[in-house]
Amino acid sequence: MSRTHKNVPQALPHIEAMAPYTPGEQPDGDDWLKLNTNENPYPPSPRIGEAIASELQRLPLYPGPKSEPLRQAIADFHRVDPAQALVGNGSDDVLNLLIRAFSDSGASVGMLEPGYSLYPILAGIQKAPVRKVLCGRDMLLETGKIAHSGAAIFFLTSPNAPTGVGYSRGQIAAILEEFGGLLVVDEAYAAFAREDAVPLLGKYPNLAITRTFSKSHGLAGLRVGYVLAAPEVIEILDRVRDSYNVNRLSQAGALAAFGDQEYYRKIIEKINFTRECFYRVLRDRNWFTYPSQANFLFTEPRNSRGETGAEVAENLFKYLRKRKILVRYFGGSSLTAGFLRISVGTDKQMNLLLEAIDSWINHAQQK
Numbered sequence: 404m405s406r407t408h409k410n411v412p413q414a415l416p417h418i419e420a421m422a423p424y425t426p427g428e429q430p431d432g433d434d435w436l437k438l439n440t441n442e443n444p445y446p447p448s449p450r451i452g453e454a455i456a457s458e459l460q461r462l463p464l465y466p467g468p469k470s471e472p473l474r475q476a477i478a479d480f481h482r483v484d485p486a487q488a489l490v491g492n493g494s495d496d497v498l499n500l501l502i503r504a505f506s507d508s509g510a511s512v513g514m515l516e517p518g519y520s521l522y523p524i525l526a527g528i529q530k531a532p533v534r535k536v537l538c539g540r541d542m543l544l545e546t547g548k549i550a551h552s553g554a555a556i557f558f559l560t561s562p563n564a565p566t567g568v569g570y571s572r573g574q575i576a577a578i579l580e581e582f583g584g585l586l587v588v589d590e591a592y593a594a595f596a597r598e599d600a601v602p603l604l605g606k607y608p609n610l611a612i613t614r615t616f617s618k619s620h621g622l623a624g625l626r627v628g629y630v631l632a633a634p635e636v637i638e639i640l641d642r643v644r645d646s647y648n649v650n651r652l653s654q655a656g657a658l659a660a661f662g663d664q665e666y667y668r669k670i671i672e673k674i675n676f677t678r679e680c681f682y683r684v685l686r687d688r689n690w691f692t693y694p695s696q697a698n699f700l701f702t703e704p705r706n707s708r709g710e711t712g713a714e715v716a717e718n719l720f721k722y723l724r725k726r727k728i729l730v731r732y733f734g735g736s737s738l739t740a741g742f743l744r745i746s747v748g749t750d751k752q753m754n755l756l757l758e759a760i761d762s763w764i765n766h767a768q769q770k
């Protein structure tokens with residue numbers, strides 16, 4: 404391509420300097436065993452298809468700007484006021500709104516390390532400095548460090564990604580008691596956990612909780628998430644969002660999913676059961692694995708010589724990928740580089756994975 408006539412326009416320097424978020428690989432074709440992005444292995448509730456089909460004829464009309472019926476259903480489910488809920492185009496949309504409204508170059512963004520790698524990207528777009536609270540290998544939550552991080556907005560993922568470690572309501576309350584900024588508890592995986600922070604909303608106006616339909620409700624492709632917070636915070640976020648941020652089909656589909664809680668309760672139970680079985684298998688093999696309250700496990704692979712570490716984890720990652728099995732490898736930090744994050748699929752999928760792991764241990768050329 405010739406660029407002799409016009410110069411390529413320069414974006415703002417902080418945008419020119421940034422790297423985009425790298426999502427987990429989404430390969431074409433159905434012949435992959437996909438255990439890399441924590442999607443739900445079970446089919447959506449049949450009610451979703453019906454709801455979306457009957458919405459098709461209304462596509463010429465703009466969607467409800469506030470996703471009103473869905474807000475109401477979410478509020479009823481969590482026993483909060485509809486004024487305490489806002490729906491987004493995936494919870495990533497909601498995280499983006501929170502960053503845009505509560506951070507800038509003078510108002511920093513806090514997060515745990517390891518944590519969800521989208522937060523620093525969103526902060527970078529906003530020119531907000533990032534303050535990371537480093538975890539140790541034990542992944543214990545240092546509530547005082549978070550409370551005194553000086554962040555204007557702190558993102559606490561619970562259960563955390565990529566470790567799966569869940570934090571208790573008491574620990575979160577301890578942070579809220581002392582923290583001067585807005586604490587966002589990203590509960591993308593809370594449906595798989597023993598407890599959540601929702602009961603704290605009434606007591607702490609500096610708490611926001613984000614949720615998604617992507618993992619527990621198997622609707623990653625529909626893009627629906629939401630945030631629960633004090634009405635004052637929701638009102639601020641309503642100013643910042645696109646006026647039609649959730650399309651008609653997504654609103655209708657998510658509402659139908661929410662109306663079929665019994666269906667999802669069973670799926671979540673099944674996934675948790677599979678997770679616990681797989682956890683025991685890994686521990687029996689002497690692979691250090693964090694106890695998980697999410698739909699994935701973070702495990703430290705051990706090769707036939709008993710070795711662990713970044714090379715071993717990456718070797719297994721590549722071995723599996725050649726066999727069309729995708730898991731997630733986070734090589735960027737010493738806390739994560741020796742591990743693989745494995746989404747919990749069906750029992751059958753986990754058995755296929757275990758067979759591949761066995762053949763890696765028995766036959767693979769391990770350098």
Ligand SMILES: *Cc1c(COP(=O)(O)O)cnc(C)c1O
Nearest residue numbers: 493494495519564591615617628
């Ligand atoms: C998957 C995930 C999200 C994004 O959810 P979407 O609703 O699909 O945008 C947010 N936070 C964490 C920690 C996640 O793992």
